[in-house]
Amino acid sequence: MNLLEKLGREWLFFDGGTGTILQERGLAAGELPETWNLTHPEEIVSLHCGYLEAGSDIINTNTFGANALKYPDNLREIVEAAVMHAKKARALSGRSDAYIALDIGPTGRLLQPMGDLPFERAVELFGEVVRIGAAAGADLVLIETMSDSYEAKAAVLAAKENCDLPVFATMIFDENGKMLTGGTVDSVVAMLEGLRVDALGVNCGLGPEQMKPIVQRLTQVSSLPIIVNPNAGLPRSENGKTVFDIDADAFAQLMAEIADMGVQVLGGCCGTTPDHIRRMIEACKAKPVAPVTPKHRTVVSSFSQAVEIGKKPVIIGERINPTGKSKFKAALRENNIEYILSEGLTQEDSGAHILDVNVGLPEIDEPKMMETVVSRLQSVLALPLQIDTSNTEAMERGMRLYNGKPMINSVSGKMESMRAVFPLVQKYGGVVVGLTLDENGIPNTAEGRVQIARKIYDTAAAYGISRDDIVIDGLAMTISSDSGSALVTLETLRRVRDELGGHTILGVSNISFGLPQREIINANFFTMALQNGLSCAIINPNTEAMMRSYRAFLALTNQDAQCSEYIAAYGNQPAAIPQNTSAGAAMTLGESIERGLSERAAQATREALGHTAPLEIVNTELIPALDRVGKGFERGTIFLPQLLMSAEAAKAAFEVVKDAMRGAPQQSRGKIILATVKGDIHDIGKNIVKVLLENYGYQVIDLGKDVDPSLIVHTAKRENIQLVGLSALMTTTVVSMEQTIRLLRAEKPDTKIVVGGAVLTQEYADSIGADCYARDAMATVHFADQVFGN
Incomplete structure (x- = not known):
């Protein structure tokens, strides 16, 4: 039977540890396990046979660390031999029903901008392994032990673009449910489901007991079959040998408990042996397989945050957009990326949940600018992004390099638009904004707009895109030219919610175009739209009138427990409320470091040197700022990408200080x-x-x-x-x-x-x-x- 026909309908069991078994068989400290494909082929075949005889349905090739960085001269030979050994073991064991997984682990390098490995180079490295392994006869691709969601995305794209095999992906989380670079179960599930992997889950790092909270969350949020491949407990050293603290019987008992949690694929990782796998299969094979159930969640994610649309209204910051913004247009023309980053950071501080990113100007290279801005924004802030463009090349560049599952603004009911956008959503994943207009323009009635919404849903389904990943824009048209337009928009929102069960979005401020004191209209219309079911509002979160409407609405509709958000915002606020704060205000040196703005940190240091001694700047500004970032990292409020960007900003400031002290003795702390x-x-x-x-x-x-x-x-x-x-x-x-x-x-x-x-x-x-x-x-x-x- 085809693997995908079995997946989720009957139990599938992976094999267990490879490196730890090979160590027991003589793999020396520091010796590369993949070299045994060439030097000890009989041991690799024997390893696979042991797992197949234990009952494993899927065996992993000995290629975890195989890539051109590690094996620049003989990669093909190593990968082809690995697949050949697995096929030989399958034949020797009489297990023609077993599947061979091409095992792909991390490169060992951190991707840009945090590290030095370009995203597309990572895709190339993984793609080379996939092409070799697929041609050699692998049955599926297993991307495993990924601690960085961005590298996982590169590997998934490489698999999808270089073969037509099923793709499984498993991540490594710590006991707090976090990946090395800050990813969570929710954020990585959203991304992987958007990329359309066939199964996902967790492996390595933890034993089965420590994995249970992670598995529980996986079953709550994922609509795909779930894989759980733990270690045999936690490692320790005995007489110079690494051992694990859970024997085969205890492992089987714990895995039986995990099997009851609603997963579909089980196996082992470091420290597990054929005996562990045999006992696990005996304990689990008679249990009913939990059905894979769609969770119907509409989720946009970044590398570390997942925003679920539909639980409560979502604020999408509109300030990264040149429309009507002369300073922003100038920043685009001058390639002033730090100004754009500052706009994003200011909106994050003001309460935005997602940031709209529109960099379209006729005189600039929009695809290149979209690529730059998306890459830089996701390196300094954790908010998910909405990629906003009518240029499909810019849209694809942004989606491809985005670390998460983005929002896409937008597609319309025009067939030309849907044919251009939906294939990109199908490939890269995303929650797409559906504009209720088509070849005949914008309907004057709510009925006409609802009909276009239905057409968008139906066409998306033909591309395999669920209506869960569509948010309908009811279109706010200015009341200055049509005094009834607001009522049509509000009815559209209500009907999409009540009749179609869908989510909605509006560019709220469009309603007041051409009128004086626009924020009066905007704030009141915003409240009315929320009452009629608005799911997402594209607004300026720096405008206090809009945020007052939002926070008051949440408090009044019991979506703000004990009014905590409202009190946090206004409990200690003076009577005079600052209006329309902007990124134009200069950040201090400490703030620049905390925000990861290198150019601004260097400039602030130059300014400070005019009145402060170099070492005083280091001791009173630079080190305290790094300490604040470090404490945020330890609390889990700041994640690794931001930590590294802050370090880069501090480095830029240090360079300015060093230049000022050139010739003076330099003191190292150690x-x-x-x-x-x-x-x-x-x-x-x-x-x-x-x-x-x-x-x-x-x-x-x-x-x-x-x-x-x-x-x-x-x-x-x-x-x-x-x-x-x-x-x-x-x-x-x-x-x-x-x-x-x-x-x-x-x-x-x-x-x-x-x-x-x-x-x-x-x-x-x-x-x-x-x-x-x-x-x-x-x-x-x-x-x-x-x-x-x-």
Whole structure:
């Protein structure tokens, strides 16, 4: 039977760990598991046979780390051999009904703008593996252990664009339900469903018990089959060997409990063995398979936030739009991106939930500008974006590079428009605004507009786009030329809600065009529209009259529990309320760093040098700003992209300070070695830590990735290093971390050691003799401060 015919209708069981099994069979510390496809083919075949005989329906090729960055010369040979070994095992085991998953893991690099790997280069890297694996005979693509939603998107697009196989994707979350770069279950589910993967879920990092809250949320929000592939509990070190704390029987019992939570696909990850999988299948195979049920949620997401439309009215900030805004037009012409970012940040502060992004001017390259603005905006703020353009090339460029599931403004009832926009929504995902106009123009009646809404829904369905991903624009037309137009719009809103069960949107301020004191009309019409079912309002959130209407409406309709939002906004406000705040007001140096605005931070530093000593700027402005960002990161109110952008802004400010102090003696807060351990090419975590340490004034000796223990020890002795930071992402390489620590203890016992990485825990760090386990980059900074007495 076809895999997709089985998926969601009967149990499907994955295999378990690969690297941890190969370690038991002799894979040396730091040795790359994929090389065994060529050097130890019999072991790879045997590994697969063990899982097939245990009952696995899907076995993963030994290609987790296979990409051209890691294997520039023999990638094809490695991938083809991996698929061949899986096919041979399937034949030897007599399991013709089993499926071979082309296993694709992360590149080990952080994507731009946070890192140095361009998005399209990531797509190319993944695409090369997909083409080779699909041609060799894989049955599906499994994208797994993704800790960055942006890299996951690159991998999914690569799979979709280079083969026609089913695509599964599983993410790695921490115990708080967060990905490394800040993604949540809700945000990543929205993105992956928009990209139309066939199944999604969670793997690695945690054991089955720790995964339960994540699984519960997955079952609440996902309309796709759910995959759960945990580790065999949490790792620790015993006699130089990595072991996991859950045996096969305990694993099976916990997985049986997860099976009852409403998932459809089960398997294992690090530490699990054929015995774990066999016992799990025995415990779960007789259970009924939970049906996959549509959740009918309308969700727009960024890398870290998901906004559900329909629960309560959503504010879409309209200020990133050149219409009627001379300063914004000038910013576009002058490529003044920081002004545009400031407009976005100001609207976020004022209460917007989504930001409209329109960069269309006749004299500029709109597709290129859309690409730039979308990329920069999503690097400094967490709000989802609405890509607003009639240029389909600009629309696609924005959608492709967007890290999440965007809103799209817009499609109309014209067949030409729908044929242009709906294929993009089908490919990239999005919630699209449907304008109630067609080839005959804008209907004068609500009935005419409702009929166009029906046509938009029906045509979208032909492209496989649910009405859940359509928001109908009832069109607010100015009452200055037609005094009855507001009533038609309000009736349209009401009928879309009551008759079609749909969601609606309006550009509210259009209603008052050509009238004096427009905000009087706008604010009152806004309240009336909300009463008639308006789901999304495109407004200026910096206009207090509009936000007063919004907050009062929520309080009066019991959508603001205990009036908490209303009280927070107005409880301590003076009588005089500032009107129409703008991004034009200059930010302080500290604010510029907190917002991640590098150019503004550098300029503010130059201005401050006119009256403040360089070191005073560092101690009273730069470091306190970084501390505030760090605390926000630890509280979960600021996410990794913003943390890194703030660090870049601080770096820009530091460069100005250094120039001012040129010739003066420079004082370092301490010298630190950082290295990714032998055998591991994943340096995401190390590079993040490096950026932060340098911004806090530490001198970092970065030894890179795949670093031999002897080089680390030699450098520590030569430079008399007090602190070494070691990173590892893969379970198979933490053995190298332990070897490095033992060697440091023997040859330079006064050196402190901090360790970090997705596979580590406090218990594991203790067991291998580290002085500190850093859960995140800021924890490393804090430990460095302790070591050096700063």
